[in-house]
Amino acid sequence: MFSDIKKIRIEDYNYPLPDERIAKYPLQNRDESKLLIYDKGVIQQRLFKDLPSFLDKDSLLVFNNTKVIQARLQFRKKSGANIEIFCLEPIDPVDYALMFQSKGECVWKCMVGNSNKWKEGNIFCVENDSLCAERLSVDGNTSVVRFSWENKDLTFADILDSVGELPIPPYLHRKTEESDKRTYQTVYSKIKGSVAAPTAGLHFTSDLIDRIRKNGVEIAEVTLHVGAGTFQPVKSEEIGAHAMHSETVCIRKSTIVQLREKLGHIVAVGTTSVRTLESLFFVGKRIRQQKTSLNIEQWEPYDDLNEESTPYESLTAILEYMTYNQMEELHFSTQIIIVPGYSFKIVKDIITNFHQPQSTLLLLVSAYLKGDWRKIYDYALANDFRFLSYGDSNFLKM
Numbered sequence: 001m002f003s004d005i006k007k008i009r010i011e012d013y014n015y016p017l018p019d020e021r022i023a024k025y026p027l028q029n030r031d032e033s034k035l036l037i038y039d040k041g042v043i044q045q046r047l048f049k050d051l052p053s054f055l056d057k058d059s060l061l062v063f064n065n066t067k068v069i070q071a072r073l074q075f076r077k078k079s080g081a082n083i084e085i086f087c088l089e090p091i092d093p094v095d096y097a098l099m100f101q102s103k104g105e106c107v108w109k110c111m112v113g114n115s116n117k118w119k120e121g122n123i124f125c126v127e128n129d130s131l132c133a134e135r136l137s138v139d140g141n142t143s144v145v146r147f148s149w150e151n152k153d154l155t156f157a158d159i160l161d162s163v164g165e166l167p168i169p170p171y172l173h174r175k176t177e178e179s180d181k182r183t184y185q186t187v188y189s190k191i192k193g194s195v196a197a198p199t200a201g202l203h204f205t206s207d208l209i210d211r212i213r214k215n216g217v218e219i220a221e222v223t224l225h226v227g228a229g230t231f232q233p234v235k236s237e238e239i240g241a242h243a244m245h246s247e248t249v250c251i252r253k254s255t256i257v258q259l260r261e262k263l264g265h266i267v268a269v270g271t272t273s274v275r276t277l278e279s280l281f282f283v284g285k286r287i288r289q290q291k292t293s294l295n296i297e298q299w300e301p302y303d304d305l306n307e308e309s310t311p312y313e314s315l316t317a318i319l320e321y322m323t324y325n326q327m328e329e330l331h332f333s334t335q336i337i338i339v340p341g342y343s344f345k346i347v348k349d350i351i352t353n354f355h356q357p358q359s360t361l362l363l364l365v366s367a368y369l370k371g372d373w374r375k376i377y378d379y380a381l382a383n384d385f386r387f388l389s390y391g392d393s394n395f396l397k398m
Contacts, residue, residue: 005302005341006240013366014357015377023386024172026183031208034385034392036376038369043379048203051351054395057216059349060262064198064272065221067189070164072176075123075133083123084113085133085145086167087160088195088228089248096193096225096248100157105148107136111228112143127163157192167195169389170231171356183390193225193248199389200270200352220258223250224276224334234358239339244298244360246335249276253322253329256280259346260315267349271361274347274368279334281345284314287321294332301342311345338364340371350396354380354387368396 027033031049039054046054055061071087090099092107099106112118118135125131130150137144149159166176168184186201188209213219229245236242259266259277268274279296286294288309322330337360350368354377355361366373376394379385385392 005339006238006299008239008339008341008363009237010234010239010242010358011237013359013362013373015374016381017357017387019173021381021385021387022171023388023390023392024174025179026202026390029205030187030203031205033203035203036380036385036392036394037397038372038376038394039397041372041375043376045383048393049208051208051395052211052215052217054397055212055215055217055267056265058262058265059267060218060220060258060265061212061267061269062220062222062259062273062277063186063188063201063204063269064224064226064276065186065188065190066194066198066223066225066272067192068166068185068194068197068226069192070160070166070181071195072165072167073131073133073160073163074126074165076126077117077121077123079117081117082114082126083118083133086111086113086195086228087164088142089225091144096191100155100160100192102156103154104152105146106156107144107146110143110145111141112145115143125163128159131159131163167228169196171388172390188221190221191223191225191250193223195228196226196230197389198224198226198270198272200273200393202390203393204269218258218262220255222255222273222276224248224272226272230272230361233356234360239337239360239363242337242360244335244337246295246333247272247275248333249279249331251276251280251330253319253327256315256318256322256330260312260319263311263315263346264348266347267351268347269351271350271352271355271364274350274352274364275334275336275338277346278338278344279332279336280318281309281311281314282336283330283332284317285309287317288313294330296332296334296336298335298337301336301338314345338367340367342367344368349398351393352396353389353393354385354391356388365396368398370398
């Protein structure tokens with residue numbers, strides 16, 4: 001069966017998406033967006049502000065509290081050639097919190113635009129010529145870049161806030177605007193590190209979250225820093241040849257306690273929360289198998305489809321591991337890919353946006369719906385729903 005999963009044809013997950021159906025800007029009021037509710041095959045249409053009425057009162061709503069950084073930087077060579085550097089993930093220091101507090105210099109894994117114009121030598125930032133970039137190495141379409149700056153009182157977070165540009169999705173086909181700094185962040189974003197927003201969360205307002213809490217629904221937060229790979233198209237004919245990107249996760253011990261208590265009632269807000277929560281099951285499995293690394297590989301969930309462990313046992317193993325090692329936070333990376341044939345372990349319901357054709361995100365939705373995704377997307381297209389990051393959303397219940 002594993003070999004059959006790898007033979008999934010990406011062209012079977014295509015649908016017509018006219019450019020005019022892609023929302024280029026968000027609505028003025030976040031929670032006035034449309035909400036498609038799919039409840040065991042039955043579809044109805046509401047507004048997102050109606051969500052509290054459809055959440056079971058014993059639910060645990062899980063948000064990804066990552067914050068998008070102004071990761072795009074413009075540099076210029078002495079010859080006049082413009083070079084764009086897109087920060088992907090920290091290398092030295094590797095910890096995100098330490099990276100953003102770095103003073104004087106730091107090293108990042110980056111994508112470089114107009115890369116062939118930068119053969120050697122240092123280049124300097126267009127907005128602040130005291131910020132220098134030096135390319136240390138090249139690996140495929142990424143580079144290792146050392147940044148250095150003269151004012152040693154400034155942290156790298158200060159640098160990005162000063163001269164960086166927020167990287168909105170490429171399919172919006174427009175430049176970042178000042179309003180995006182506010183609208184392309186969730187209202188609960190806290191931990192800097194993403195280069196793309198967990199967009200299902202963009203529909204929530206502080207007032208809506210208060211209403212949800214008053215209805216008795218609990219809320220928990222996880223952190224998965226969304227990488228640029230979230231926009232990477234599947235170029236292979238079969239999904240087995242697609243290399244999934246890896247992303248960094250951080251979860252507090254108290255959150256894992258909540259998750260264990262609420263198994264069977266967990267609602268994931270966004271595909272990043274889904275991937276985080278489902279990865280936990282396999283982290284627990286690794287701990288029980290006494291493996292040294294907790295990092296989850298792409299096809300790991302499909303190695304043993306007759307898994308005997310339960311989600312409760314996996315979460316318990318994580319808690320015991322954290323207690324033994326006196327850890328309040330669990331850190332790991334995940335490369336998990338969720339495609340049809342996957343059996344969900346932790347997540348019960350999903351709130352998500354409408355995703356690009358032939359994307360791994362659409363495969364995840366299809367996996368959850370057991371193939372019934374076309375019914376939802378056909379309805380959304382026929383009823384003027386807005387698509388992708390700034391578009392409308394759906395609440396999936398199985």
